[in-house]
Amino acid sequence: MARRKLIAGNWKMNGLRAAVAELDDVLDDAAGAACDLMLCPPATLVPVFASRAAGSPLVIGGQDCHARATGAHTGDIAAEMLADAGAKAVIVGHSERRADHGENDALVREKAEAAWRARLTAVICVGETEAERDAGRALEVVARSLAGSTPDTATAETTVIAYEPVWAIGSGRTPTLDEIAEMHAHIRAALREHLGEIQGIGVRVLYGGSVKPDNAAEILAVRGVDGALVGGASLKARDFLAIAGAV
Numbered sequence: 001m002a003r004r005k006l007i008a009g010n011w012k013m014n015g016l017r018a019a020v021a022e023l024d025d026v027l028d029d030a031a032g033a034a035c036d037l038m039l040c041p042p043a044t045l046v047p048v049f050a051s052r053a054a055g056s057p058l059v060i061g062g063q064d065c066h067a068r069a070t071g072a073h074t075g076d077i078a079a080e081m082l083a084d085a086g087a088k089a090v091i092v093g094h095s096e097r098r099a100d101h102g103e104n105d106a107l108v109r110e111k112a113e114a115a116w117r118a119r120l121t122a123v124i125c126v127g128e129t130e131a132e133r134d135a136g137r138a139l140e141v142v143a144r145s146l147a148g149s150t151p152d153t154a155t156a157e158t159t160v161i162a163y164e165p166v167w168a169i170g171s172g173r174t175p176t177l178d179e180i181a182e183m184h185a186h187i188r189a190a191l192r193e194h195l196g197e198i199q200g201i202g203v204r205v206l207y208g209g210s211v212k213p214d215n216a217a218e219i220l221a222v223r224g225v226d227g228a229l230v231g232g233a234s235l236k237a238r239d240f241l242a243i244a245g246a247v
């Protein structure tokens with residue numbers, strides 16, 4: 001089955017209002033892209049990005065949401081608030097949230113369900129640490145985290161999976177192409193088992209971790225890779241568009 005590729009940019013804790021110039025450059029080229037495009041700026045920029053991107057094919061997303069819709073949760077953002085600001089998607093379970101905020105698979109699953117409740121696409125992140133890979137446990141660790149973080153009712157319309165080896169994030173290092181292919185095949189098999197054939201085949205699985213313009217083409221050509229979740233290289237429109245152009 002042909003799944004349309006998705007290039008998603010995660011700006012993490014980067015970007016002031018002046019960065020809207022980069023967004024405008026992305027918007028200039030978004031209509032001609034051969035893939036779906038998503039940008040997830042910090043929450044402060046979601047409203048302005050979403051309003052500028054309205055009517056374009058570029059989806060604006062958040063980087064995290066709380067599991068609840070409202071309440072006494074100082075500093076948190078509900079999925080409903082992101083949707084109200086114009087977001088259409090949200091990343092949940094990024095390894096930096098898991099490490100910095102102690103998020104576990106059960107909470108990530110609740111956040112994915114919160115995203116759907118607000119009609120946002122949930123981009124669910126999973127990945128192994130370097131120690132886990134060195135110990136030969138990468139496949140097992142990712143399968144367990146995927147099963148724990150992904151609700152059984154996930155569909156191709158509501159959910160995207162991002163495989164991000166923790167040790168490859170921001171490090172300039174990537175797994176070999178064979179390792180990426182092996183992990184994506186493993187994730188695909190697990191999705192088919194958990195979600196059934198139709199949704200299990202339809203959900204897109206992105207690779208994330210040091211994707212740059214100079215390695216994007218080879219990574220995106222790996223069997224089973226349905227796109228990329230890009231951190232650092234998504235901050236500059238030129239690099240982000242070059243990665244999208246490699247599809």
Ligand SMILES: O=C[C@H](O)COP(=O)(O)O
Nearest residue numbers: 010169170209210231232
């Ligand atoms: O969400 C994006 C990933 O953490 C990848 O970040 P990176 O492209 O800077 O390695």
